Amino acid sequence: xxxxxxxxxxxxxxxxxxxxxxxxxxxxxxxxxxxxxxxxxxxxxxxxxxxxxxxxxxxxxxxxxxxxxxxxxxxxxxxxxxxxxxxxxxxxxxxxxxxxxxxxxxxxxxxxxxxxxxxxxxxxxxxxxxxxxxxxxxxxxxxxxxxxxxxxxxxxxxxxxxxxxxxxxxxxxxxxxxxxxxxxxxxxxxxxx
Amino acid sequence: xxxxxxxxxxxxxxxxxxxxxxxxxxxxxxxxxxxxxxxxxxxxxxxxxxxxxxxxxxxxxxxxxxxxxxxxxxxxxxxxxxxxxxxxxxxxxxxxxxxxxxxxxxxxxxxxxxxxxxxxxxxxxxxxxxxxxxxxxxxxxxxxxxxxxxxxxxxxxxxxxxxxxxxxxxxxxxxxxxxxxxxxxxxxxxxxxxxxxxxxxxxxxxxxxxxxxxxxxxxxxxxxxxxxxxxxxxxxxxxxxxxxxxxxxxxxxxxxxxxxxxxxxxxxxxxxxxxxxxxxxxxxxxxxxxxxxxxxxxxxxxxxx
Numbered sequence: 252x253x254x255x256x257x258x259x260x261x262x263x264x265x266x267x268x269x270x271x272x273x274x275x276x277x278x279x280x281x282x283x284x285x286x287x288x289x290x291x292x293x294x295x296x297x298x299x300x301x302x303x304x305x306x307x308x309x310x311x312x313x314x315x316x317x318x319x320x321x322x323x324x325x326x327x328x329x330x331x332x333x334x335x336x337x338x339x340x341x342x343x344x345x346x347x348x349x350x351x352x353x354x355x356x357x358x359x360x361x362x363x364x365x366x367x368x369x370x371x372x373x374x375x376x377x378x379x380x381x382x383x384x385x386x387x388x389x390x391x392x393x394x395x396x397x398x399x400x401x402x403x404x405x406x407x408x409x410x411x412x413x414x415x416x417x418x419x420x421x422x423x424x425x426x427x428x429x430x431x432x433x434x435x436x437x438x439x440x441x442x443x444x
Numbered sequence: 445x446x447x448x449x450x451x452x453x454x455x456x457x458x459x460x461x462x463x464x465x466x467x468x469x470x471x472x473x474x475x476x477x478x479x480x481x482x483x484x485x486x487x488x489x490x491x492x493x494x495x496x497x498x499x500x501x502x503x504x505x506x507x508x509x510x511x512x513x514x515x516x517x518x519x520x521x522x523x524x525x526x527x528x529x530x531x532x533x534x535x536x537x538x539x540x541x542x543x544x545x546x547x548x549x550x551x552x553x554x555x556x557x558x559x560x561x562x563x564x565x566x567x568x569x570x571x572x573x574x575x576x577x578x579x580x581x582x583x584x585x586x587x588x589x590x591x592x593x594x595x596x597x598x599x600x601x602x603x604x605x606x607x608x609x610x611x612x613x614x615x616x617x618x619x620x621x622x623x624x625x626x627x628x629x630x631x632x633x634x635x636x637x638x639x640x641x642x643x644x645x646x647x648x649x650x651x652x653x654x655x656x657x658x659x660x661x662x663x664x665x666x667x668x669x670x671x672x673x674x675x676x677x678x679x680x681x682x683x684x685x686x687x688x689x690x691x692x693x694x695x696x697x698x699x700x701x702x703x704x705x706x707x708x709x710x711x712x713x714x715x716x717x718x719x720x721x722x723x724x725x726x727x728x729x730x731x732x733x734x735x736x737x738x739x740x741x742x743x744x745x746x747x748x749x
Contacts, residue, residue, distance in 0.1 A: 308719075309722035309723055310717065310719035338747075339746070340718055340721065342718070363718050366743075367739065367743055367746055368742040368745055369742075372739075374718070404717055410742070412736075412738065412739045413490040415489070420494065421494075423496070423714055424493055426713075427715040427720070428715055428717060430717070
């Protein structure tokens with residue numbers, strides 16, 4: 252239970268930090284970097300985001316690191332798993348998000364790698380979901396999202412076992428392969444000129 | 445560097461070392477391994493539920509053997525049983541869509557015993573763990589294809605007697621062949637477990653060898669699956685000591701509820717995904733019932749390295 256409890260406390264700590272930052276943001280606002288485009292808004296036209304992707308659900312490690320490139324309309328993101336050394340399991344995501352005023356629906360692909368005796372098994376997942384944008388702090392330098400996702404395992408292969416693809420003949424064929432999860436993401440924005 | 449900065453630096457290093465040590469401690473393995481049960485008498489890969497609970501797949505699954513580790517990839521096998529109301533027969537089947545194709549449940553027990561006896565005669569291990577072989581008998585809660593068609597009291601008694609007869613046959617065979625055996629009865633339906641406990645011969649079964657266990661069964665929650673009953677529907681006076689649950693639909697609060705009832709855990713699923721590996725690692729079930737026994741066995745082996 253240690254990792255799950257740790258992850259919950261970590262998530263709670265991050266949320267508390269975010270709330271604290273609201274207050275700090277007021278004090279820092281005057282010193283914040285002024286955006287080059289749309290000075291009254293806290294977004295730039297092109298942004299490189301470096302962030303952490305946190306969750307408590309099973310299936311993906313509690314914390315992963317991500318990098319994203321975003322415009323006013325879209326965000327492309329890669330999520331990498333630095334905790335693969337804990338248990339030989341890793342999850343790598345590639346996501347495309349559509350940015351609206353609040354919600355950000357996304358579609359993506361997740362590669363899970365699970366170490367078995369004869370190498371690792373690769374599991375390819377379709378990701379569908381939506382994220383809710385958190386307020387931005389420090390003049391737009393720090394932002395975040397809370398999201399829900401559906402991960403559907405489409406095909407798995409390797410590791411010395413037979414390849415297997417999802418089928419929808421009956422509930423028994425896909426009940427294990429369709430999963431839901433929640434995540435929180437916090438990122439630091441770098442303006443791209 | 446000032447004294448204050450030096451102290452601050454040391455404190456940071458100590459905190460970092462403690463964090464790394466804590467992470468390493470959670471990552472380190474131990475001797476824990478669940479017993480693997482072959483789900484629906486079918487653990488041929490790739491997993492294909494269409495072939496569940498047939499005599500052919502049961503025999504092929506019982507023939508699985510991991511030459512490298514010198515054991516089968518599992519510790520037991522599940523047989524689904526139906527009381528087919530129309531013909532008053534006790535069947536091995538996963539559903540009643542084609543009951544005419546199903547074999548009598550007793551035939552399935554005979555096939556399991558025959559495979560184990562052959563293995564004993566060759567001097568081979570009969571289980572992955574080296575412990576007893578577990579026969580998991582599920583009593584399905586309906587007597588016609590619709591899940592709402594529940595047993596009447598007489599059908600319930602007949603189904604329970606069939607299950608006890610299967611267990612007696614299996615344990616008698618184990619005694620004769622000299623292998624260690626255990627039986628787990630499992631059902632979504634509390635009345636069926638209650639009926640089991642009232643069958644003559646059930647108490648005697650519980651005294652034999654590894655004994656007999658009773659398991660409540662949970663699947664998808666209502667209304668997704670009307671078979672799943674609330675935990676308090678399972679009586680506490682008949683000796684239920686196990687809960688079989690699906691990892692996707694189980695939360696920490698469920699685990700705490702199971703523990704409060706004194707239930708040990710059996711996680712069931714068909715097709716292994718990372719969520720299942722995490723659930724096994726965190727919740728440490730005593731059994732894992734899976735359609736991918738060879739894959740789970742390989743994962744446990746590499747984890748133990």
